Amino acid sequence: MTQVDEEHFSRDFLAGQAIGDFQGFINRVKQAVPFYQDKLSGIDPESIRDVDDISRLPFTYKEDLRKAYPFQMLGVDLSDVQEIHATSGTSGSAVVTAYTAGDLKLWSQAMARVFRRAGVGSGDVVHNAYGYGLFTGGLGMHYAALEVGAAVVPMSGGYTQRQVKMLKDLGATVICSTPSYAQHIAEVMAGMGISSADLNLKVGIFGAESWSQEMCRELETQLGISALDVYGLAEIIGPGVASECVLGHEGLHVAEDLFYFEVINPNTGRPVSEGESGELVLSSLKREATPIMRYRTGDITRILPDSCPCGRTTRRIDHIKGRADDMxxxxxxxxxxxxxxxxxxxxxxxxxxxxxxxxxxxxxxxxxxxxxxxxxxxxxxxxxxxxxxxxxxxxxxxxxxxxxxxxxxxxxxxxxxxxxxxxxxxx
Ligand SMILES: [Zn+2]
CATH class of the missing domain: 3.30.300.30 (ANL, C-terminal domain)
Structure with missing residues (x-):
């Protein structure tokens, strides 16, 4: 499959698939997840006939997921779960997110697209400086590297001088981390007298923070790379919901065949028109262990109106302006x-x-x-x-x-x- 084929869908195809996904989801979770049993009572799956019907379904909020701690949102038997992550819970109880074998495949598939959009594949050496652990950044990038056939160096965060040494000695072509940590690595590198010319890096995949275009240019200059934005959240899958391609490098392609997305007016809950800023709402309906419908992410963005020079037809969202929580x-x-x-x-x-x-x-x-x-x-x-x-x-x-x-x-x-x-x- 070529890069373009895998993200080349018509709007009609995506709308048709979304309707089927929502109908299937309602049927399934009404039996399996008590939270959705209550929320969806009285809603007949067959009544979902177009995207406008979808836009009237109830939302899921972060507070709902917190209250469900640890396993109240589980849509499968615990014996079918293979991996469990949790958010840090700094501002309330943690949110638990679980994966079946099928969910891990879905995640790998979404993350492999992030890498292919960045031009990363077999022959690349991926220096993964995202934290490994309950945070989904580390393992998300790791699975992507395995899926596209690249070599992965599971550095995790910290020991920055050693990171610089490994970047250089192992000839990494790709670096993955938060943008602020990449900035710190660049600074330590300069202090060690190592410049981007001493490295083999071509691309950086940075996310888990909202960062400015000025920071992007700073990283590109200091590390000699294309610095690409990746977006995702544990509640939906982890990183992999959307990312920039190296050719367009302006806005993030959403894997909208895997994760249904909407941009709404946060006050009215209704969709905004294309190009207008609003809150990103995501559904993870193909997820087996913890599927989620119309999740209010709190992230502010807009849908970019233009098509991308790379040829992918998945729509792009602008860089996240900020989380509502950060405002x-x-x-x-x-x-x-x-x-x-x-x-x-x-x-x-x-x-x-x-x-x-x-x-x-x-x-x-x-x-x-x-x-x-x-x-x-x-x-x-x-x-x-x-x-x-x-x-x-x-x-x-x-x-x-x-x-x-x-x-x-x-x-x-x-x-x-x-x-x-x-x-x-x-x-
Ligand atoms: Zn593109």
Whole structure:
């Protein structure tokens, strides 16, 4: 099968398949999953006749999955489960997601597409610096490498100097990690006197964080690669729901024959028109162990209207603007850390690391922007003034700026902590 054949579907085919999938799902989970028994009572599967009918079915929320901890959403017997993952549960109980042998095949298939879109296959050496463990990033990338016949180096995160040595010595052609960790690897590499010319890398597959186009260009320059965005979430399958192709490199192809997707207005719950921003809603109906219908991801994106030069007909979504959970409000202005990253990286004197601290001074919210200069020689007052003026002009916000010593902001070995909200500690 060529690259194009595997993602070459007509809209009619996809709509027809989705209707069948939803009908089958309703029949199946009504027997097997008590949560959906209640939610779908009174809904006749045969009444689903078009995508508009689908858009009126009930949503599933993160809170539903938390309440179902650990196994209330299981659609199969536990003896049929082969792998279990869980989200970190930092803001509530963890969400458990389980895989049958069939689900692991589905995941591998979705992830293999991520690699093929990136031009990765047999003969490639994949340096996998995603954390292995309950987090789905590590094993998701691992399965992809096995599926496309590439060699995989299961590095996981941490021991960054050793990572750089292995990248160089094993001749890795592909690097997989969070973008913030890739940035840290690039920085350590430079400190060891190793440049991208000493490496064999051609492509990076980065995800699990929302990151800006400016960060993308930064990584491409420092590592000498195409830096591609991959998207997914454990609740649906793990990474592999969508990713960028190396040819288009603008927006992420959704594996929409495997995962049904919609973009909705988060307030009304109704679909937005093509090109308009809204919340991504995903269904994982082919999943056997923990199938999910119309999951509210909280991720903000839009469907790109144009077709992709690579020839795939699966629709593309824009880079995730941010998770609804990441959004914060500063004196009435809604902001995502990614927007601030985007602006900070335009200031050439700054190193591409930063941290935001939200604090409260009496009744007023204050955003402190912690940055580092690229080199120690630059005047701090000059930088403070430049950053304050730039953020005020571009985002309309007033911030305080703390210029720190080089290498003092904590580096990420997995998901970066971009925002520290001290306001929550004060109450
Ligand atoms: Zn493409």
């Amino acid at each position: 914060f409000t500063l004196r009435g202005i809604n902001l995502f850390p990614r927007e601030i990253e985007s602006e900070l990286l335009r200031i050439e004197e700054l190193a591409p690391v930063f941290q935001l601290v939200l604090d409260r001074n009496s009744a007023l919210d204050i955003l402190e922007v912690h940055v580092e200069p690229k080199d120690g020689g630059v005047k701090h007052e000059h930088l403070v003034h430049k950053i304050k003026t730039h953020l005020n002009r571009t985002l309309g916000i007033n911030v305080t700026v703390a210029v720190q010593e080089p290498h003092s902001i904590p580096r990420s070995e997995g998901k970066a902590v971009r925002l520290v909200d001290r306001r929550k500690l004060i109450r």
